[in-house]
Amino acid sequence: MTYPQGGGLPDERRFFREKLRLEAAERFSQGDKNTVIARDLRVSVRSVQRCRKAWSQDEPGALASMGPESLLPHFAPRIAMEQSGQAASQPVAQEHSAPACGSL
Template identity: 60%
Template sequence: MRYPQGGGLTAERQQFREELRLKAAERFAQGEASSVIAKALRVNVRSVQRWRQKWEQGGPRALRSQGPASLPRLSQEQFAQLEAELAKAPTAHGWEDQRWTLARIKTVIGRRFHMA
């Protein structure tokens, strides 16, 4: 199952995670320990430590969401076409067995949508 943007977190989930990081920043400014912050926010201590490092380097602004990591290369229409192609057996695309692998899917995408 794909996320609404074709990959990554939903906008709501991105917002929620950003709010957590900004709450942590307020606590960093008060000098609270990472373990205390992690317990209060119900997150991993390592995450809080990474956030603290970013905060020390760039302040609260460094903890803002950067948006999606990447945009999908296929349009919604192309995703639908790809799903139709994958619904066919791999043998329909020239392979001898019935296994879909990532390499084979990449090949189908390249052939169908002329991508590398």
């Protein structure tokens, strides 16, 4: 959950979630099933499924925390396009995306 004035999760909660994601990645490499991981980490099976999908596409790098929401460059792609002279009317894919693991 994020808040409009640069809030978001406190550091300790962000680190806790990152620890869970990295533990899940370790369990993925051991071949554990999603339901077993979800039960042991006390999260939803769907969260584990999203993490497994992200992990299978980019290994553990996809599961690392990206830091506080307030420090991410939300407008960087549009500014770069305008500075390079490209048409500002072109749609820009947002550069930032939260970790694919949802609540995990």
